Amino acid sequence: METFTTAKPFVLNKSYEIERKQSLFQLKEEINKGSIDSPILRLVEEFTKIPHCFTIQCCYGHFVHDAERDPHNLVPLDKYSNEIEKVNYRIGYLTFCIQNNADGKKLFQDFQNLAQQDAEYIQFGSADWFWERQVNSYVIQIEPERSKDTDSVWIDLDEALYVEKLKDSFFSAVFEVALRHQNPSDLNDS
Template identity: 45%
Template sequence: MEQVETFTEPKGFVENLRYVQQRQASLSTMDIDTLDPPIADIVKSFQDLPCCFTLQSCYGHFIHEAQQDRNSTERLPISDGVGPVSYRIAYVALCIENSPEGKELLEDLRDIQTADPECIQFGSAEWFWARQVNSYVLQVEPERFKVFGVIMLRVLLCCEYFGFTFLFF
């Protein structure tokens, strides 16, 4: 597995005198139609907040023998023996303004990970921060793989129960 520094502890805010211009540039180039459809509304909601803008996002993709499309948003098939699965993590990367509203948003995002700390992380990513200060990432993947952008799993069983999908490795 290739380590791509998708996650580090959240950095503290720094001064960003160009935030307004950077946000405007992001808003003017964002094409909602190019986003993964299942998260387009979430990204749009972030764009509506004046204290942040989206840098990048991904719904998360399962690639396996029967599904080779790297942009597919299909769920894993309900079956036993799906085999090796490459999972491209789900995440939203944001630039957050160093302001009272931005600090409140930062704390709200930090609290989201408490819903499922084994699978949801909030932090910074060095490669985003190098391009954009005050950038933060909310990502979904097993805690033990949090520093990897793509992981390989051997799925032994994928089943659905009361609308929830369970994976057994």
């Protein structure tokens, strides 16, 4: 996110329900077109079941290098470990609009807590260009802290292998957040 910032405070959004309905319709079209990265398709679908948020945009994160130039590459890096030294990592992220209510604030807190698990590589915040289109929009992303406000970064193979491994546990943790939030009454017990 080239305009990544700290998480902005919630504001009033009277049209949240209408925006959520429109977003879910658009998401269904994107799924039908095959536009969602396959490793996170089920995750994105799980978030459609949460009434206090909706996804705006997402990317699984891709590694592009001399041996694999496809910008949507999903081939594991270890296949190329003897061939490459540098990798262009294209950021993995999920962008959400979160409803300004108690359940939405719990989701916001869960994302903040997730980012604290590895602050050098996971960030939670806002992105100005999303916020300008959709208030109460937040990004959770996996990228080296030093380049958190860019969409891609060149990293050496060892760091890329670390990010690749972390990416799997990151998206698994986000999936667990989604499951927890599907039934808001369960949030009162946590």
